[in-house]
Amino acid sequence: MKGYLTFLILWTLKKSEMNGAEISREFEKRRGTKPSPGTIYPALKELRKNELIAMDKSKTYVLTEKGELELKSACKFFCKIFYDVNEMSHYSQE
Amino acid sequence: MKGYLTFLILWTLKKSEMNGAEISREFEKRRGTKPSPGTIYPALKELRKNELIAMDKSKTYVLTEKGELELKSACKFFCKIFYDVNEMSHYSQE
DNA sequence: AGATCAATATTGGATGTCCGATAAATATAT
DNA sequence: ATATATTTATCGGACATCCAATATTGATCT
Numbered sequence: 001m002k003g004y005l006t007f008l009i010l011w012t013l014k015k016s017e018m019n020g021a022e023i024s025r026e027f028e029k030r031r032g033t034k035p036s037p038g039t040i041y042p043a044l045k046e047l048r049k050n051e052l053i054a055m056d057k058s059k060t061y062v063l064t065e066k067g068e069l070e071l072k073s074a075c076k077f078f079c080k081i082f083y084d085v086n087e088m089s090h091y092s093q094e
Numbered sequence: 095m096k097g098y099l100t101f102l103i104l105w106t107l108k109k110s111e112m113n114g115a116e117i118s119r120e121f122e123k124r125r126g127t128k129p130s131p132g133t134i135y136p137a138l139k140e141l142r143k144n145e146l147i148a149m150d151k152s153k154t155y156v157l158t159e160k161g162e163l164e165l166k167s168a169c170k171f172f173c174k175i176f177y178d179v180n181e182m183s184h185y186s187q188e
Numbered sequence: 189a190g191a192t193c194a195a196t197a198t199t200g201g202a203t204g205t206c207c208g209a210t211a212a213a214t215a216t217a218t
Numbered sequence: 219a220t221a222t223a224t225t226t227a228t229c230g231g232a233c234a235t236c237c238a239a240t241a242t243t244g245a246t247c248t
Contacts, residue, residue, distance in 0.1 A: 001168070002205055002234065003097035004175070011182065021225055030175045036207045041227055043206090059214095059226075074095070075186035078179075081098070081124045085172075085179050088105065092169035096204065096235055115195055130237045135197055137236090153196075153244095 005035065005043055007078070010063065010071040013053060017062045020044055099129065099137055101172070104157065104165040107147060111156045114138055 005027075012018070012026050020041060024034045035043075044061065047053045052067035063071065082088070099121075106112070106120050114135060118128045129137075138155065141147045146161035157165065176182070 001097050001101060001172070003095050005205075007095060008175075014185070019225080020227095024225095030177070031171070037226070038208065038228080038230095039206050041225095042229095045227085072186055072188070075182040077125070078095070079183045079186055081102075082176075082179070083124070085176070088169040089173045091108070092166055092173055094166070099235075113195080114197095118195095130239095131196070132198080132200095132238065133236050135195095136199095139197085 005039065006047065007071075007074050009040075009043060009047065010052065010067055010074065013061055013063045014068070014071055017060050019059050019061065023061070099133065100141065101165075101168050103134075103137060103141065104146060104161055104168065107155055107157045108162070108165055111154050113153050113155065117155070 008027070008030070009023060012023055018026070023044075024040050027040075028034045044053070044055075047067070048055060048061075050066075051064055052070050053061045054064050055061050079085075102121070102124070103117060106117055112120070117138075118134055121134075122128045138147070138149075141161070142149060142155075144160075145158055146164050147155045148158050149155050173179075
């Protein structure tokens with residue numbers, strides 16, 4: 001399963017602003033492994049290029065307004081596709 | 095967002111056995127568009143090669159036992175990564 | 189049976205996604 | 219201030235993911 005990195009970066013930053021290393025640790029909590037530096041930093045750069053996130057002097061990232069809209073839209077999409085995620089959760093615990 | 099196709103095929107087949115066209119329509123319900131034939135059939139072939147699904151004479155697919163185990167494991171992983179999916183759902187409805 | 193439509197299969201390729209290696213910048217400790 | 223560790227940045231490339239186009243097979247109708 002791939003493809004959720006960008007989405008989760010936005011989601012993570014929505015909950016709390018952080019720098020790259022902190023985001024990486026957040027990923028480690030979620031899935032067990034940190035993304036490689038060659039993954040996370042280019043991803044952040046791309047998000048910044050698209051103005052979905054912004055960086056302050058101390059390299060802390062925040063969601064922009066555009067980023068919020070994008071995230072909301074992505075959440076909507078995600079929840080539609082996985083509308084039955086609760087069943088998945090139960091199933092995995094059988 | 096990519097990478098969830100195989101996972102959702104397994105999940106869909108867990109809920110009910112179907113043929114390729116029916117699986118495609120199930121995807122259409124979830125995300126709005128059907129996967130291309132060049133996507134769904136090679137994916138099914140690969141899953142069959144890995145013995146996660148099986149096909150009967152009428153080309154109806156079912157989860158194998160191995161497929162069930164794999165799916166359960168994938169669900170576990172998925173739910174761990176997206177443990178806060180309910181928040182996402184609420185956020186998308188704000 | 190012949191025509192028509194739906195379903196399946198295959199190929200080649202475009203793009204996405206991510207990593208490892210390496211280097212530079214920055215922070216921390218001694 | 220110097221050494222050490224952490225964080226950030228960049229490059230090239232491996233592999234995954236998916237599609238459009240095309241061909242074939244199978245079902246359905248007249």
